[in-house]
Amino acid sequence: MNMSEAKVLVCDDSALIRKKFTGMLENIGCAHITEAANGQESVERFQEINPHLVFLDIVMPEKDGLEALADMVEHNPKARVIIVSSAGTQTHVKQALDAGAVDFIQKPADEATLKKMLDKELQKASESPHV
Numbered sequence: 001m002n003m004s005e006a007k008v009l010v011c012d013d014s015a016l017i018r019k020k021f022t023g024m025l026e027n028i029g030c031a032h033i034t035e036a037a038n039g040q041e042s043v044e045r046f047q048e049i050n051p052h053l054v055f056l057d058i059v060m061p062e063k064d065g066l067e068a069l070a071d072m073v074e075h076n077p078k079a080r081v082i083i084v085s086s087a088g089t090q091t092h093v094k095q096a097l098d099a100g101a102v103d104f105i106q107k108p109a110d111e112a113t114l115k116k117m118l119d120k121e122l123q124k125a126s127e128s129p130h131v
Contacts, residue, residue, distance in 0.1 A: 001052065001126040003029035003118060009051040010035050011042035011068065012084070013060045017107070021055060021084075024111045028118065039063025043071045050076065052125050053118065055105075058085040058092055066095055073100035080121045084109060 008030050010021045018035045025033050034049055036042040040062040046054060054072065058065035065083060072079045083096040086107040093104045102121060105113060 001122050004031045006122055007032045007049055007051040009045055009054040012057040013038055024114050028115045039068040042068045046072045047075055053121050054081040055084045056081050069099050069101055080125055082117055
């Protein structure tokens, strides 16, 4: 699967962070990007669009990223979710990976890191059926 076909969900309560992530994703070739501003909206958008990849903040209102992650994985056990947070402690990383996240990026993320993650995860997604 190439980047232009991938559906990507960007979940962060900061409009500035969402705009920055969306801009970087567009620069590297993603055409189908959806945004969510809180944990509850993240889960709703996930269920609506069934994205190939999710970038999910941990600290968000209404439902934190770990709760949203659990809901996403329950809805689709093959969900490809990358936690993105400035609040990244070893405990958060372990909890996220134990709950089903495929990776963790420390904010602020750069375009090269995003491209590397996307390449890796889209390759994995194309190797297994997307549910």
